[in-house]
Amino acid sequence: MREQHSSPPVIVIGAGIVGTATAAFLAMAGTPVRLLDASAPASGATGAADGAVSVASKRPGPMMTMARAGAALYRELAGQGLFQGLFHKRPTFLVAASDAEADVLSDHSKALGEVGAPVRWLTRDGAADRLPSLTRKVVAVLEVEDEGHAIGYSIVSRLISAARLKVERYCPVASLEYEGRSGRVSGVRVGGAVIEASAVVVAAGGGAGRLIGLPDVSRPRRGQQLVTERAPGLNAALPGSLLSCSYLLSKKHEGEKADARGYGVVIDPLETGQFLIGSTREEGRTIPENDIEAVAHLAASAQEMVPALGQLRILRCFAGIRTATCDGLPMIGRMPGTENLFVAAGFEGDGICLGPLTGRIMADLVRGEEPEMDVSPFDPGRFATGSIAA
Amino acid sequence: MTAVRTFFWQGIEVPFRAGESVAAALSGANIHGFGKDNAGSQTRYFCGIGACQCCLVRVDGRTTEACLEPVHAGMIVTALEDGDA
Amino acid sequence: MREADIIVVGGGPAGVSAAVEAAKSGLSVVLCEQRPALGGAIHRQPAEGAAPVAALPSLARRWQSLSAKLSASRVEVRTRRAFVGIDSTGAVLIDDRAAGKVEVRRPRALILACGAVERVRPRPGWHLPGVAAAGGLQVMLKEGRVPEGRVLLAGSGPLLLALAAQMTAAGNPPVAVVEEGDPVSRPLAATRLLTHPFILPDMAVLMMPVLLRRFLWRRGTRLTEITQSADMLSARLRAPDGREERFEVDRIGLHDGLRANDFGLTADPPSGLVILRAGDLREVLGAHAAEADGAEAGREAAARLEGRPSCGSRSAMRRHRALQHRLSRIFAPAQGATVLRDCPDETVICRCEGRTIGHLKEQLAGPDAVSARELRLNGRFGMGACQGRFCSEWALSLMSELRRSAGVPASPPDFAETGVCRWPLRPVALSSLANAGIYDDTRTERHIEGISA
Ligand SMILES: Cc1cc2nc3c(=O)[nH]c(=O)nc-3n(C[C@H](O)[C@H](O)[C@H](O)COP(=O)(O)OP(=O)(O)OC[C@H]3O[C@@H](n4cnc5c(N)ncnc54)[C@H](O)[C@@H]3O)c2cc1C
Ligand SMILES: Cc1cc2nc3c(=O)[nH]c(=O)nc-3n(C[C@H](O)[C@H](O)[C@H](O)COP(=O)(O)OP(=O)(O)OC[C@H]3O[C@@H](n4cnc5c(N)ncnc54)[C@H](O)[C@@H]3O)c2cc1C
Ligand code: FES
Numbered sequence: 001m002r003e004q005h006s007s008p009p010v011i012v013i014g015a016g017i018v019g020t021a022t023a024a025f026l027a028m029a030g031t032p033v034r035l036l037d038a039s040a041p042a043s044g045a046t047g048a049a050d051g052a053v054s055v056a057s058k059r060p061g062p063m064m065t066m067a068r069a070g071a072a073l074y075r076e077l078a079g080q081g082l083f084q085g086l087f088h089k090r091p092t093f094l095v096a097a098s099d100a101e102a103d104v105l106s107d108h109s110k111a112l113g114e115v116g117a118p119v120r121w122l123t124r125d126g127a128a129d130r131l132p133s134l135t136r137k138v139v140a141v142l143e144v145e146d147e148g149h150a151i152g153y154s155i156v157s158r159l160i161s162a163a164r165l166k167v168e169r170y171c172p173v174a175s176l177e178y179e180g181r182s183g184r185v186s187g188v189r190v191g192g193a194v195i196e197a198s199a200v201v202v203a204a205g206g207g208a209g210r211l212i213g214l215p216d217v218s219r220p221r222r223g224q225q226l227v228t229e230r231a232p233g234l235n236a237a238l239p240g241s242l243l244s245c246s247y248l249l250s251k252k253h254e255g256e257k258a259d260a261r262g263y264g265v266v267i268d269p270l271e272t273g274q275f276l277i278g279s280t281r282e283e284g285r286t287i288p289e290n291d292i293e294a295v296a297h298l299a300a301s302a303q304e305m306v307p308a309l310g311q312l313r314i315l316r317c318f319a320g321i322r323t324a325t326c327d328g329l330p331m332i333g334r335m336p337g338t339e340n341l342f343v344a345a346g347f348e349g350d351g352i353c354l355g356p357l358t359g360r361i362m363a364d365l366v367r368g369e370e371p372e373m374d375v376s377p378f379d380p381g382r383f384a385t386g387s388i389a390a
Numbered sequence: 391m392t393a394v395r396t397f398f399w400q401g402i403e404v405p406f407r408a409g410e411s412v413a414a415a416l417s418g419a420n421i422h423g424f425g426k427d428n429a430g431s432q433t434r435y436f437c438g439i440g441a442c443q444c445c446l447v448r449v450d451g452r453t454t455e456a457c458l459e460p461v462h463a464g465m466i467v468t469a470l471e472d473g474d475a
Numbered sequence: 476m477r478e479a480d481i482i483v484v485g486g487g488p489a490g491v492s493a494a495v496e497a498a499k500s501g502l503s504v505v506l507c508e509q510r511p512a513l514g515g516a517i518h519r520q521p522a523e524g525a526a527p528v529a530a531l532p533s534l535a536r537r538w539q540s541l542s543a544k545l546s547a548s549r550v551e552v553r554t555r556r557a558f559v560g561i562d563s564t565g566a567v568l569i570d571d572r573a574a575g576k577v578e579v580r581r582p583r584a585l586i587l588a589c590g591a592v593e594r595v596r597p598r599p600g601w602h603l604p605g606v607a608a609a610g611g612l613q614v615m616l617k618e619g620r621v622p623e624g625r626v627l628l629a630g631s632g633p634l635l636l637a638l639a640a641q642m643t644a645a646g647n648p649p650v651a652v653v654e655e656g657d658p659v660s661r662p663l664a665a666t667r668l669l670t671h672p673f674i675l676p677d678m679a680v681l682m683m684p685v686l687l688r689r690f691l692w693r694r695g696t697r698l699t700e701i702t703q704s705a706d707m708l709s710a711r712l713r714a715p716d717g718r719e720e721r722f723e724v725d726r727i728g729l730h731d732g733l734r735a736n737d738f739g740l741t742a743d744p745p746s747g748l749v750i751l752r753a754g755d756l757r758e759v760l761g762a763h764a765a766e767a768d769g770a771e772a773g774r775e776a777a778a779r780l781e782g783r784p785s786c787g788s789r790s791a792m793r794r795h796r797a798l799q800h801r802l803s804r805i806f807a808p809a810q811g812a813t814v815l816r817d818c819p820d821e822t823v824i825c826r827c828e829g830r831t832i833g834h835l836k837e838q839l840a841g842p843d844a845v846s847a848r849e850l851r852l853n854g855r856f857g858m859g860a861c862q863g864r865f866c867s868e869w870a871l872s873l874m875s876e877l878r879r880s881a882g883v884p885a886s887p888p889d890f891a892e893t894g895v896c897r898w899p900l901r902p903v904a905l906s907s908l909a910n911a912g913i914y915d916d917t918r919t920e921r922h923i924e925g926i927s928a
Pocket of ligand 2: 516611765766
């Protein structure tokens with residue numbers, strides 16, 4: 001096919017799940033696009049995440065609403081073939097180990113009910129039946145249906161091949177180029193060269209803030225995780241992921257202290273028969289590395305929740321860096337004052353779930369079409385206008 | 391005056407020499423395939439130094455390398471495929 | 476309880492001599508070995524009642540002398556302790572398998588002497604039961620289990636002949652040694668070995684069974700395929716003139732050289748901890764070099780901890796390196812380097828995850844130029860239990876072969892790019908991690924007696 005457009009392509013900065021989905025949906029809609037990454041696809045948070053496509057773990061409010069839509073899109077794309085074999089539908093089990101946690105869970109279940117998530121309480125016997133490997137020392141278990149799991153890097157790889165994208169690797173964008181005072185960006189600067197763009201989407205995860213001139217709106221939050229060897233029998237006995245209520249709590253206390261470290265345990269049965277055990281929330285940590293204190297803590301908590309895990313061997317530990325904004329909501333939308341500059345970043349621990357949906361919304365916004373859902377709660381303008389102190 | 395010592399492989403009694411590995415003892419009994427691992431590959435002795443992970447067996451419930459694990463009298467050794475921990 | 480000043484990992488010649496030398500300074504030294512006994516690859520001790528396998532002449536008695544020095548030293552030896560990594564805070568992690576816990580230790584210096592691992596190139600059928608690494612068969616032999624039945628050894632390097640000589644002495648010579656190189660056709664290179672007189676008696680021992688025709692020595696010949704028929708293995712060989720030949724055997728030992736066992740170790744360690752590498756883990760130079768190198772590392776560690784200028788030039792290694800270069804030239808493949816991409820697509824590269832050459836080609840088929848890390852993640856090469864020790868090298872070299880043939884000018888992808896520098900270096904039981912604790916001597920009996928006294 002010959003290049004028909006005389007105008008330059010749209011440039012998407014960042015080949016994580018958000019940027020790749022944006023570029024893929026643009027390309028599939030026929031908009032010429034270039035996808036640039038400072039390193040390689042899924043080299044940021046996307047390649048070091050768990051893959052909960054989950055409403056159960058979200059905070060009530062716009063995030064929970066968007067997560068419902070995000071999970072629905074995964075189901076739709078799995079059905080249509082694009083995510084076939086990559087998205088695995090299954091429930092999430094929220095586990096309360098104390099009366100205090102059960103109270104938190106009870107409030108949470110109401111919020112989930114309000115967005116229409118199908119939830120049900122398991123009785124003690126019901127839990128023992130459905131989750132035979134779970135410790136008996138639980139106070140309450142809430143099952144949330146319509147959830148699922150997808151591996152971030154696999155989704156990215158699938159989107160790249162489906163849209164036949166050629167990712168421009170090792171291409172760090174130093175800055176955006178503005179067109180005089182016209183209120184438009186004209187391109188991006190990489191090394192000594194400027195690449196022209198008809199529009200720019202900044203989906204650069206932790207690198208986004210600096211590019212859009214808001215370096216202080218987000219901060220890094222590290223997560224350490226473990227992967228076990230394969231254990232098909234034990235894996236098959238766990239019909240969905242287990243989420244301790246301490247996870248909800250760790251998400252809630254969004255780091256009052258600069259170096260706070262939270263543990264919220266998730267046990268995820270993977271398709272390979274392995275288990276993924278996550279994860280810490282460590283404020284201000286930018287280097288994806290593991291320390292024994294955190295790993296031992298996660299291992300002990302996982303073993304407490306599912307004692308049989310103790311006998312499995314850990315093959316790998318790894319860490320990823322989430323990007324959290326100061327109000328806990330992502331930035332999704334057009335930058336105020338710059339008509340062809342868009343941003344989608346700050347997804348903290350929810351970007352796998354929200355990535356494909358965000359990509360589709362961004363593609364619509366860039367193409368001047370009405371997006372499928374209202375993203376005004378995520379308007380990046382809230383930071384730019386100074387209405388929220390960063 | 392070395393009494394014959396034995397351990398159990400898949401429920402069968404197998405003799406061994408003090409100080410040898412599970413893999414060496416199994417080899418002495420002419421047992422070379424240790425069943426399938428959890429990825430479906432045949433397990434067997436390969437590198438002998440704990441590096442290749444081809445020789446995994448279950449010893450008293452734990453997954454371990456047959457080539458590194460010293461064998462003891464009465465030890466219960468099974469193939470991985472006999473089920474998870 | 477005071478933490479040891481120096482922890483040495485690996486109880487082969489390098490580790491033992493490092494520990495002995497370091498302890499001479501009066502610093503406290505702990506030696507950790509994953510196996511139940513010391514000795515390493517070369518001085519592995521036989522099981523009770525088994526006949527010891529004669530060491531090469533140049534190595535005879537070296538071990539007695541080293542172990543005597545060790546017994547006389549104040550080194551604390553801890554067996555069945557596997558080093559599993561250094562965490563981001565500089566803690567040294569030791570898996571105490573017998574106790575079921577990971578010891579978290581904070582020495583001032585760490586000497587790594589974990590030896591080498593064998594390279595075994597993927598060939599059709601290499602993953603079949605009955606096929607082992609030749610060194611693996613040697614380990615078995617040293618433990619007192621002579622490989623039985625008809626055995627074929629194939630690949631390249633002096634280890635094949637060493638094993639063949641040991642098997643011959645133990646009463647079951649291999650049916651053939653299939654050597655890709657052709658040492659005899661390189662007389663000039665061979666005479667250069669005369670400049671290393673200490674290995675001459677070793678060479679005599681290696682060559683004796685060849686000269687006595689105790690087994691066939693097929694030189695310049697490549698094993699191209701292994702198939703299984705009934706309970707036999709069938710090996711297909713290709714001679715330099717292209718002629719093919721088949722051997723029906725019970726067992727096959729493969730060996731394509733050695734490489735340092737330094738997987739997963741980071742180049743830049745956390746600050747504060749002095750880390751030295753010694754022996755084959757630093758550079759594969761053989762047993763004599765390993766012992767000398769270990770001793771130097773031990774002295775260097777002590778010197779650095781005591782703030783003395785360190786002598787560590789490791790200059791003695793130059794001679795050993797020259798020897799290894801000569802040997803590798805003599806054993807260079809006669810039919811040129813192998814091309815992995817010519818192997819059938821079903822050939823397994825990553826045994827742990829069951830990934831083949833065909834799977835790898837699929838990953839690289841699209842228009843997008845994937846990186847080594849993406850190949851690893853999406854293709855699952857090196858994601859299994861061996862953590863890439865046996866397959867990463869081949870997956871990466873096949874990747875560059877394919878790129879080169881597609882005309883993509885790519886810098887050779889390396890291990891660092893695949894993101895595998897992390898701990899645990901070995902799979903560790905989750906319960907042992909859950910029990911991880913600061914190493915605490917009060918748990919050892921000796922100390923408890925001390926308290927009650
Ligand atoms: C431990 C952990 C567990 C998680 N678990 C889940 C989960 O279960 N469910 C869920 O939904 N989410 C989860 N997440 C969150 C999820 O991974 C992220 O929200 C999501 O991956 C963010 O995607 P992204 O595309 O915005 O950013 P990233 O994946 O970080 O991608 C940003 C990309 O931009 C590139 N870049 C940066 N700066 C520049 C520049 N100047 N020029 C060019 N390129 C640049 C980077 O190289 C990178 O590839 C988890 C995260 C972590 C760390
Ligand atoms: C299978 C094999 C056969 C060989 N045969 C010969 C031969 O015939 N002739 C020859 O000259 N050279 C041979 N070599 C080379 C030989 O390795 C060196 O000559 C010499 O033994 C190197 O000494 P080293 O101390 O560096 O390592 P090694 O002798 O290999 O000792 C390393 C020690 O470290 C231990 N170890 C490894 N990882 C860990 C860990 N994570 N935690 C705790 N302990 C660990 C091992 O169990 C081993 O005891 C062989 C090597 C191998 C692998
Ligand atoms: S044979 Fe390789 S790990 Fe045991």
